Amino acid sequence: MNVRMQIDQDEAIYHLDILLGMKEQDIEFFQVGKFMAMIQDNGSFHGEDFFRWVSEKYGFESRKANYIIWFYKAAKKSGISFSQLMGNKIGWTKLTLLAPVINPSNLNDWLDLARIISVEKLKIEVKNAKKAKAA
Numbered sequence: 001m002n003v004r005m006q007i008d009q010d011e012a013i014y015h016l017d018i019l020l021g022m023k024e025q026d027i028e029f030f031q032v033g034k035f036m037a038m039i040q041d042n043g044s045f046h047g048e049d050f051f052r053w054v055s056e057k058y059g060f061e062s063r064k065a066n067y068i069i070w071f072y073k074a075a076k077k078s079g080i081s082f083s084q085l086m087g088n089k090i091g092w093t094k095l096t097l098l099a100p101v102i103n104p105s106n107l108n109d110w111l112d113l114a115r116i117i118s119v120e121k122l123k124i125e126v127k128n129a130k131k132a133k134a135a
Contacts, residue, residue: 012038016058029092030085033072036065067096074099080107090114097122101129 016035019028040050051062060068071092075085084107085095094114102110114122 012042028082028086029068029095030072030075030080030082033068033070033075034082037069037072040069064092068092071096071099075102078102079104085111088115093119094122097126101126101133 012035016032016039019032019035036054051065054060054065055062058065080102084104088111090111097119098110098114113125117125
């Protein structure tokens with residue numbers, strides 16, 4: 001039986017504080033996105049604008065926070081789990097590029113490629129993959 005625990009906003013903030021206190025290369029952006037989404041989706045954000053709060057507390061521009069949340073939701077929707085992404089050592093920019101093309105069966109290939117090529121080259125690969133999928 002799969003039991004999912006719901007956590008409240010304060011607990012999500014606690015987990016986010018721990019994750020974002022790590023060195024950049026150790027941060028698991030899937031988890032960051034998960035907790036940011038939980039906080040944002042709560043709706044009653046202590047009367048503050050969510051993205052302004054994230055910017056002030058963690059130094060994230062709203063664009064970066066939005067992309068991290070978007071990646072988490074896209075990965076979750078496509079069936080990708082945290083355990084599949086754990087320890088991937090790929091930054092949030094590359095992860096957000098991969099979101100439209102990854103699924104559980106091709107994830108490892110995309111992650112391997114993302115580790116060895118630049119962001120610009122990854123953009124081209126993703127664009128080509130999207131074209132091929134549409135054809």
